[in-house]
Amino acid sequence: MAGVAWYALQMLVFVFLANALVYITFHDIAPSNPSYPGSVAGKSQYVHEKLFDLGFYVMPDWSHRPWIIKFAFVDLTMYMAQVGAPVVLLMGGFTKRFVCYLSIAGIMNICKGFIQLVTILPPANGGEECWSSNCSEDQLATIRDQPFYTWFFQMWGTVHGCNDMVWSGHTANSTIGFLFLNVSLRNMGISWWWRSLLIVYGICYVCAVSALRMHYTVDVIVAFIVAAALFTHHPYRCWIWRNVNKIVGNVPDKPPAVSEGLKGTGRGVDSQGLLANRMIGA
Numbered sequence: 001m002a003g004v005a006w007y008a009l010q011m012l013v014f015v016f017l018a019n020a021l022v023y024i025t026f027h028d029i030a031p032s033n034p035s036y037p038g039s040v041a042g043k044s045q046y047v048h049e050k051l052f053d054l055g056f057y058v059m060p061d062w063s064h065r066p067w068i069i070k071f072a073f074v075d076l077t078m079y080m081a082q083v084g085a086p087v088v089l090l091m092g093g094f095t096k097r098f099v100c101y102l103s104i105a106g107i108m109n110i111c112k113g114f115i116q117l118v119t120i121l122p123p124a125n126g127g128e129e130c131w132s133s134n135c136s137e138d139q140l141a142t143i144r145d146q147p148f149y150t151w152f153f154q155m156w157g158t159v160h161g162c163n164d165m166v167w168s169g170h171t172a173n174s175t176i177g178f179l180f181l182n183v184s185l186r187n188m189g190i191s192w193w194w195r196s197l198l199i200v201y202g203i204c205y206v207c208a209v210s211a212l213r214m215h216y217t218v219d220v221i222v223a224f225i226v227a228a229a230l231f232t233h234h235p236y237r238c239w240i241w242r243n244v245n246k247i248v249g250n251v252p253d254k255p256p257a258v259s260e261g262l263k264g265t266g267r268g269v270d271s272q273g274l275l276a277n278r279m280i281g282a
Contacts, residue, residue, distance in 0.1 A: 010106035017113030018157030023148045025120060025163055035120045035163070038128030040140050049127040055210035055217030056124075063125050063213040073208035077201065078170060081177025085184075092184050096241050101180045103240045104230045108172045116165040123162035125213040130162035168215040171206070171223035178202060179231045 026041045034048050050056070062069060082105075089098040123130035131140065139160065142151050178198050185195055209215050230236065 004102070007102045007106055010109050014109045014113045015155060015158055016152055017110075017117065018161055019152045019154065020148070020157075021116055021120065021163050021165075022143060022157045022161050023152075024117065026143055029120065035122045036128070037131045037162075040128070040131045040135075041144055047128070048122055050122060050124055050213070051216065053124070053210075053216045053218075055220075056213065059207060059211040061213070062211040065212050069208055070212060073201075073204050074170065074212065074214070077174050077205045081174040081181070085177035085181040088181055088184050088188075092188055094184050094187075097180055097184060099244050100237045100240050101176065103244070104176055104227075104237075105173055108176070108226060108230070109169060112165060112167055112169055112172070115167070116163065119166070121164040121166065121216070124164045124216050124219075125162070134160045134162055164216055164219060166219050167223035167226055168209065168219040169223070170209060170214065171220045172227045174202070174205060175224050175227035176231055179228070 025035060026037055029036045031042070032046055034051070036046070036048055038046070038048055086098060086101060089095075089101060122128070126133070135143070135156070139156055143156070182195050182198055186192075206220055209220060210217060
């Protein structure tokens with residue numbers, strides 16, 4: 001329950017930060033700035049296009065976002081990572097991995113929410129035109145004319161917001177979900193051949209995100225690095241498990257004592273290593 005409560009809390013925090021990003025974009029950015037929303041935010045003599053991106057240069061322009069491509073390679077990927085991975089972790093009895101998955105996913109989202117406010121980027125999908133395509137006239141009028149406290153609880157920033165976000169939440173959550181899914185399927189006896197399909201599907205996902213103009217390429221690269229770094233940081237995952245147990249009043253497993261007869265032989269139990277493996281559910 002603690003993990004689920006944390007996941008819900010981080011979602012609320014991210015919704016607030018995403019809406020704050022939209023508010024700042026409309027009210028605090030100069031019209032000459034490339035991140036300014038254009039005429040939907042007020043009178044502007046500038047036309048703001050998207051930034052140059054190598055991925056956009058190489059990939060076809062599917063910014064109209066064909067629904068079959070988006071569903072097959074973006075939406076389905078998110079469902080697999082954010083729903084499929086937790087289900088497999090729970091059904092497989094990997095409680096520690098489940099807790100670490102929820103914790104890392106939440107931490108990534110909150111960090112992303114703050115980082116996107118540090119450097120505000122223009123939309124990857126069509127520049128300022130994205131705002132009039134993604135948001136209704138009523139939403140734009142509310143964002144432009146109403147105080148922030150009247151709409152900060154809406155899902156507009158997360159669902160309709162156009163600002164590009166470093167890093168890509170889609171990619172980070174998909175990567176961390178696939179990594180936990182892969183190691184758990186391995187422990188459940190699924191062969192490497194079937195698990196390797198996750199890599200192929202992940203590559204198709206990255207190409208789709210670029211072709212659909214959902215994120216700049218740098219967002220995707222940074223998201224992958226961050227997710228992979230947190231997943232492979234075993235001491236950090238041990239720290240998560242240990243502190244979650246403290247919060248709920250549990251005592252993490254203690255490693256067994258090393259047999260006196262095995263001390264100094266090199267064949268004894270490495271208590272620190274065993275504890276680390278236990279804490280991450282390896």
